[in-house]
Amino acid sequence: xxxxxxxxxxxxxxxxxxxxxxxxxxxxxxxxxxxxxxxxxxxxxxxxxxxxxxxxxxxxxxxxxxxxxxxxxxxxxxxxxxxxxxxxxxxxxxxxxxxxxxxxxxxxxxxxxxxxxxxxxxxxxxxxxxxxxxxxxxxxxxxxxxxxxxxxxxxxxxxxxxxxxxxxxxxxxxxxxxxxxxxxxxxxxxxxxxxxxxxxxxxxxxxxxxxxxxxxxxxxxxxxxxxxxxxxxxxxxxxxxxxxxxxxxxxxxxxxxxxxxxxxxxxxxxxxxxxxxxxxxxxxxxxxxxxxxxxxxxxxxxxxxxxxxxxxxxxxxxxxxxxxxxxxxxxxxxxxxxxxxxxxxxxxxxxxxxxxxxxxxxxxxxxxxxxxxxxxxxxxxxxxxxxxxxxxxxxxxxxxxxxxxxxxxxxxxxxxxxxxxxxxxxxxxxxxxxxxxxxxxxxxxx
Amino acid sequence: xxxxxxxxxxxxxxxxxxxxxxxxxxxxxxxxxxxxxxxxxxxxxxxxxxxxxxxxxxxxxxxxxxxxxxxxxxxxxxxxxxxxxxxxxxxxxxxxxxxxxxxxxxxxxxxxxxxxxxxxxxxxxxxxxxxxxxxxxxxxxxxx
Numbered sequence: 099x100x101x102x103x104x105x106x107x108x109x110x111x112x113x114x115x116x117x118x119x120x121x122x123x124x125x126x127x128x129x130x131x132x133x134x135x136x137x138x139x140x141x142x143x144x145x146x147x148x149x150x151x152x153x154x155x156x157x158x159x160x161x162x163x164x165x166x167x168x169x170x171x172x173x174x175x176x177x178x179x180x181x182x183x184x185x186x187x188x189x190x191x192x193x194x195x196x197x198x199x200x201x202x203x204x205x206x207x208x209x210x211x212x213x214x215x216x217x218x219x220x221x222x223x224x225x226x227x228x229x230x231x232x233x234x235x236x237x238x239x240x241x242x243x244x245x246x247x248x249x250x251x252x253x254x255x256x257x258x259x260x261x262x263x264x265x266x267x268x269x270x271x272x273x274x275x276x277x278x279x280x281x282x283x284x285x286x287x288x289x290x291x292x293x294x295x296x297x298x299x300x301x302x303x304x305x306x307x308x309x310x311x312x313x314x315x316x317x318x319x320x321x322x323x324x325x326x327x328x329x330x331x332x333x334x335x336x337x338x339x340x341x342x343x344x345x346x347x348x349x350x351x352x353x354x355x356x357x358x359x360x361x362x363x364x365x366x367x368x369x370x371x372x373x374x375x376x377x378x379x380x381x382x383x384x385x386x387x388x389x390x391x392x393x394x395x396x397x398x399x400x401x402x403x404x405x406x407x408x409x410x411x412x413x414x415x416x417x418x419x420x421x422x423x424x425x426x427x428x429x430x431x432x433x434x435x436x437x438x439x440x441x442x443x444x445x446x447x448x449x450x451x452x453x454x455x456x457x458x459x460x461x462x463x464x465x466x467x468x469x470x471x472x473x474x475x476x477x478x479x480x481x482x483x484x485x486x487x488x489x490x491x492x493x494x495x496x497x498x499x500x501x502x503x504x505x506x507x508x509x510x511x512x513x514x515x516x517x518x519x520x521x522x523x524x525x526x527x528x529x530x531x532x533x534x535x536x537x538x539x540x541x542x543x544x
Numbered sequence: 545x546x547x548x549x550x551x552x553x554x555x556x557x558x559x560x561x562x563x564x565x566x567x568x569x570x571x572x573x574x575x576x577x578x579x580x581x582x583x584x585x586x587x588x589x590x591x592x593x594x595x596x597x598x599x600x601x602x603x604x605x606x607x608x609x610x611x612x613x614x615x616x617x618x619x620x621x622x623x624x625x626x627x628x629x630x631x632x633x634x635x636x637x638x639x640x641x642x643x644x645x646x647x648x649x650x651x652x653x654x655x656x657x658x659x660x661x662x663x664x665x666x667x668x669x670x671x672x673x674x675x676x677x678x679x680x681x682x683x684x685x686x687x688x
Contacts, residue, residue: 176657179614179665244664310656313560379564380652382571382645446653453624468631469653470646 249302
């Protein structure tokens with residue numbers, strides 16, 4: 099039965115809650131860039147090098163999870179009609195804990211100090227658990243249970259499992275507990291983080307956003323219903339097979355086959371999304387669409403690269419295989435889509451909050467800038483090309499670190515700096531207009 | 545049987561398509577056809593608002609016996625969209641495509657998040673609460 103009393107369609111959190119996440123993320127990108135600029139080819143020696151572990155977490159936690167959590171706190175009332183309880187407190191503490199926790203984690207990787215590792219785990223653990231709890235409560239109260247909300251629930255469960263696996267792996271890394279096969283545990287953590295948390299969130303959000311904003315046909319019902327579950331269940335089976343409970347020769351082959359199902363699911367999704375986008379009714383140039391298509395092409399490309407590694411041992415055994423795959427997925431796929439989405443969410447929230455305020459004050463004299471006046475197409479496009487070049491150079495750096503690591507770092511810093519500037523300019527315009535709408539100040543015209 | 549969700553969601557899609565036509569034409573600076581397509585989109589949207597504000601929302605609120613917060617928010621968002629529509633009308637009159645495209649992008653965002661709330665929550669809720677009466681209103685809207 100639908101409960102009319104609990105339905106809330108208001109944009110719940112104040113603008114400062116999502117914005118603190120969005121404006122912090124590019125800073126982690128910039129710091130990552132400076133680390134590579136300073137250390138050059140060193141991080142690319144192996145995916146297990148402390149620097150590479152640190153860089154990976156700066157991006158996945160400091161940038162991507164940062165933006166994804168901030169966006170979820172914002173979007174749940176719209177997508178699910180269910181506001182996140184205590185959103186200001188949860189949002190503010192998650193933000194602080196995620197910043198401190200990520201920095202401590204990177205420091206712990208670099209120094210190997212158990213105490214710093216424990217601090218990092220407590221900060222990240224408390225922050226993300228509070229987030230997961232609040233979001234789960236909101237999802238339990240949910241009025242509608244479409245494919246997007248269903249997929250988001252799976253993504254949040256995957257985040258919890260990623261956190262758990264990562265925490266155990268980190269305790270092993272810091273020597274606090276003894277773990278017999280740390281590499282397998284780390285792989286499970288990585289698989290659940292990338293394919294579970296980030297991948298499932300990407301898929302379920304796409305089901306909603308791709309048809310709506312580009313005016314494309316819908317994803318077919320069977321894709322919406324089965325794909326997230328298929329990936330989630332396959333990842334669970336993969337985890338069980340890899341956990342070492344059963345020891346037999348055929349187990350690793352079976353695990354590989356199950357992982358293939360996951361990769362097949364993502365390939366299907368990427369091709370389907372590209373197909374839908376090519377049939378879009380809305381033909382005007384759109385920078386977010388550029389980012390999104392790049393991400394989808396690289397998702398299919400990464401899947402193909404992984405498969406070639408499975409089929410051809412020389413590819414798999416190349417020193418750069420895992421790092422190139424990681425760069426493809428993190429920087430190429432998830433970062434592209436997240437970066438592109440910021441250009442829709444941030445200008446829209448600026449406009450939306452200002453217009454709400456204008457209507458409440460009935461102050462129609464002030465002209466509210468439209469979305470493209472908060473971030474211009476030119477500025478966003480320029481950043482897209484920087485992002486693309488940074489990705490291409492990073493991919494080259496995975497293969498030839500000595501030549502390409504520093505140029506890649508410079509481009510990556512430039513791309514993140516421009517993103518930060520674009521977002522700050524939007525916030526600046528928001529503030530300037532907000533002041534005009536202030537009934538008490540001298541500047542105001544109300 | 546006609547339901548509110550099927551009829552109204554189909555009307556959302558119809559408005560989206562006219563919106564896209566108008567935007568595509570304006571982006572090529574075809575003001576003759578673009579102006580006509582914009583007018584068609586504006587009329588279709590205002591008609592959709594009227595169906596909700598004059599028929600659906602009052603019937604629903606009468607049934608549950610009080611004015612409802614979420615319905616109020618839908619009305620407020622309609623007003624936000626009306627304001628954008630009138631700014632777009634000015635942009636068409638001024639032949640200002642940059643301004644039109646900035647406004648249409650903004651309108652598209654608010655329309656879609658508004659539609660999301662209606663299609664995922666409000667319409668299904670109305671269908672279940674109003675039952676037969678809801679189906680009748682939907683049928684009337686459909687045939688009008």
